[in-house]
Amino acid sequence: MSLFQEISENLQKGKAKDVKELVQKAIDEGYPAKEILDEGLLSGMGIIGEKFKNNEVFVPEVLVAARAMNMGAALLKPLLVKDGVKSCGKACIGTVKGDLHDIGKNLVKMMLEGKGLEVIDLGTDVAPETFVETAINENCQIICLSALLTTTMSGMEDVVKAAQAAGIRDQVKIMVGGAPLTDAFCKKIGADAYSPDAASAAEIAVQYCTV
Amino acid sequence: MNHRERVRAVLHDQAYDRLPLVSFGYWPETLDKWAAQGHIAKEDADGYRREEDNGPADRRVMASLGFDFNWCSTVGGNNYLMPLFTEETLETKPDGSRVIRNVEGLIEKVNDHIISIPAFVGTSLTGREAWETLYLPKLTYSEKRVDEALFRKLAQESDKREMPLGLYVGSLYGRIRNMLGVEELSYLAMDDEDLYREIIDVVGNLCYRVAEKVLSYGVEFDYAHYWEDICFKNGPLINPAVFRELVAPHYARISKLLQSNGIDITSVDCDGCVDLLVPIWLESGVNTMFPIEVGTWNASIAPWREKYGKTLRGVGGMDKRVFALDKAAVDAEIERLKPLVDLGGYIPCPDHRIPPDADFAITAYYCQAFRKAFG
Numbered sequence: 001m002s003l004f005q006e007i008s009e010n011l012q013k014g015k016a017k018d019v020k021e022l023v024q025k026a027i028d029e030g031y032p033a034k035e036i037l038d039e040g041l042l043s044g045m046g047i048i049g050e051k052f053k054n055n056e057v058f059v060p061e062v063l064v065a066a067r068a069m070n071m072g073a074a075l076l077k078p079l080l081v082k083d084g085v086k087s088c089g090k091a092c093i094g095t096v097k098g099d100l101h102d103i104g105k106n107l108v109k110m111m112l113e114g115k116g117l118e119v120i121d122l123g124t125d126v127a128p129e130t131f132v133e134t135a136i137n138e139n140c141q142i143i144c145l146s147a148l149l150t151t152t153m154s155g156m157e158d159v160v161k162a163a164q165a166a167g168i169r170d171q172v173k174i175m176v177g178g179a180p181l182t183d184a185f186c187k188k189i190g191a192d193a194y195s196p197d198a199a200s201a202a203e204i205a206v207q208y209c210t211v
Numbered sequence: 212m213n214h215r216e217r218v219r220a221v222l223h224d225q226a227y228d229r230l231p232l233v234s235f236g237y238w239p240e241t242l243d244k245w246a247a248q249g250h251i252a253k254e255d256a257d258g259y260r261r262e263e264d265n266g267p268a269d270r271r272v273m274a275s276l277g278f279d280f281n282w283c284s285t286v287g288g289n290n291y292l293m294p295l296f297t298e299e300t301l302e303t304k305p306d307g308s309r310v311i312r313n314v315e316g317l318i319e320k321v322n323d324h325i326i327s328i329p330a331f332v333g334t335s336l337t338g339r340e341a342w343e344t345l346y347l348p349k350l351t352y353s354e355k356r357v358d359e360a361l362f363r364k365l366a367q368e369s370d371k372r373e374m375p376l377g378l379y380v381g382s383l384y385g386r387i388r389n390m391l392g393v394e395e396l397s398y399l400a401m402d403d404e405d406l407y408r409e410i411i412d413v414v415g416n417l418c419y420r421v422a423e424k425v426l427s428y429g430v431e432f433d434y435a436h437y438w439e440d441i442c443f444k445n446g447p448l449i450n451p452a453v454f455r456e457l458v459a460p461h462y463a464r465i466s467k468l469l470q471s472n473g474i475d476i477t478s479v480d481c482d483g484c485v486d487l488l489v490p491i492w493l494e495s496g497v498n499t500m501f502p503i504e505v506g507t508w509n510a511s512i513a514p515w516r517e518k519y520g521k522t523l524r525g526v527g528g529m530d531k532r533v534f535a536l537d538k539a540a541v542d543a544e545i546e547r548l549k550p551l552v553d554l555g556g557y558i559p560c561p562d563h564r565i566p567p568d569a570d571f572a573i574t575a576y577y578c579q580a581f582r583k584a585f586g
Contacts, residue, residue, distance in 0.1 A: 014401045055446060055487065057450070058446060058447060058448070058449065058450045058451070059393060059397065059443075059446075059447075059448050059449075060393075060396070060397035060400055060401075060448070060449060060450055060453075061397075061450065063393070063394055063397040063398065064397055064398060064400075064401045067398065095330075098325050099325075100320060100321070100322065100325060100328060100329055100330040101328045101330065102330050102331065103331070103393055103394075103443065104443065106394070123330075124320070124330045125306075125308070125322060125325060125330075148328060149566075150506070150532065150535075150566060150568065151566060151567060151568055179443065179444045179483075179506075179507040180506060180507060196444075196445070197445045
């Protein structure tokens with residue numbers, strides 16, 4: 001088994017300590033950071049994402065895999081910066097104003113990172129202008145909005161309107177998700193995409209970043 | 212027939228005169244709004260906060276709307292942290308939100324001006340030492356957990372009671388999730404499997420012993436009831452294989468106890484997409500799904516009935532979102548429910564607590580339309 005396969009398989013099992021050691025070993029053996037990231041960490045997280053979508057693994061497995069990925073990625077980050085490697089895209093994500101839940105938002109963030117995107121996590125109860133300012137200041141291609149409650153999901157439309165008012169609507173894709181959300185609601189408020197689950201959200205985000 | 216007889220008849224697929232009109236309570240903010248609009252008394256809105264489900268305030272509100280009773284009309288011993296932790300504010304943020312340690316030891320971000328589920332920050336259950344010093348002593352069985360006078364009184368009243376009464380058996384995983392949060396619980400399962408298993412066993416054994424003690428007084432319960440909430444819109448927050456291996460044996464053991472005391476209806480309150488857990492519950496003697504959330508994942512008793520037969524019962528599955536719409540939406544929802552009721556063994560009930568966007572008159576209209584449709 002190759003070193004990259006070992007990294008991928010240990011990541012899928014959530015063995016964070018082993019992943020960290022294996023990533024360090026790969027670095028020490030002179031593999032380029034980008035190759036370790038793509039062939040080891042992102043490959044493993046991609047498999048987890050697909051299995052999650054197919055109900056072959058569940059939230060706990062995703063969480064421990066993402067933790068393992070983050071531990072390995074932390075070692076690679078300075079090397080990626082040094083090598084001038086850029087992420088395949090950039091998104092900001094948050095739970096809309098008036099909503100404090102964050103499990104779904106965190107899962108989407110993990111899946112996006114697992115696809116190689118840089119993600120700015122704005123947390124919960126985020127004002128529309130904060131999403132828009134972040135998208136402008138950080139050159140985000142995507143704004144991801146999460147809501148758990150029927151009473152807060154209307155806040156997503158406020159973000160769409162704020163992006164229009166700021167003149168960035170044609171430069172940024174707005175994705176929405178959460179328990180009460182539907183594709184019809186997404187269309188109604190003028191957002192770009194609704195995704196029913198975290199893995200699908202990551203796939204859509206990658207498409208947006210590669211267009 | 213009285214409501215008790217109706218519930219027993221429906222859930223045993225026997226003849227009944229009319230369907231009971233069952234409630235699942237409200238968000239407190241809903242009652243605040245209705246009180247401010249003059250539909251209910253302010254004392255009842257305040258009273259519901261204190262007394263919660265099926266207390267005197269709830270019963271008055273249900274009467275004004277037209278509901279017969281609240282499915283969460285349960286009693287039980289204390290099968291959780293005893294005493295609870297004392298809530299404390301750890302930090303107040305400039306925006307007015309606070310980081311608190313809640314009564315379950317969970318550290319979370321709350322905002323008193325926001326109606327929402329709090330955001331998880333951390334847990335006090337940080338490892339074995341915290342478990343053994345802070346939690347284990349609060350999860351140890353003692354007879355103080357059971358109110359002897361209450362259950363002796365209920366036992367004497369068993370024959371006279373006209374309303375169904377459920378035995379609250381506890382929570383075998385949901386409360387553990389509450390103590391740790393989804394993320395920390397998932398990490399614990401990976402980092403310290405022995406402790407993870409031990410916590411599940413301690414909670415399961417405590418629930419068993421408390422139920423055993425309550426049942427020793429001879430109260431005739433109509434059903435038993437668990438609270439779990441361990442699923443989200445796409446599936447369970449635990450791997451079903453782990454659930455089957457570690458948690459299901461505790462359900463099965465408690466079910467045996469319940470059945471030996473004449474309780475053959477056991478419901479579980481679990482939000483979210485429960486599909487993958489349903490067969491595990493059924494195998495373990497938990498046979499009544501509640502509240503069958505339509506709003507989040509279009510749940511219905513119909514496909515389960517087709518797959519599992521009449522062993523599976525249901526309470527819930529009424530799309531509460533129509534309370535924010537109009538009479539036509541209510542009428543359409545009643546029509547949608549009719550073929551599900553015809554399946555038998557099913558009592559419609561709002562698929563979650565009635566939220567603040569609900570209109571009082573439309574909610575009351577649902578009760579009228581329900582009566583017209585189902586007797």
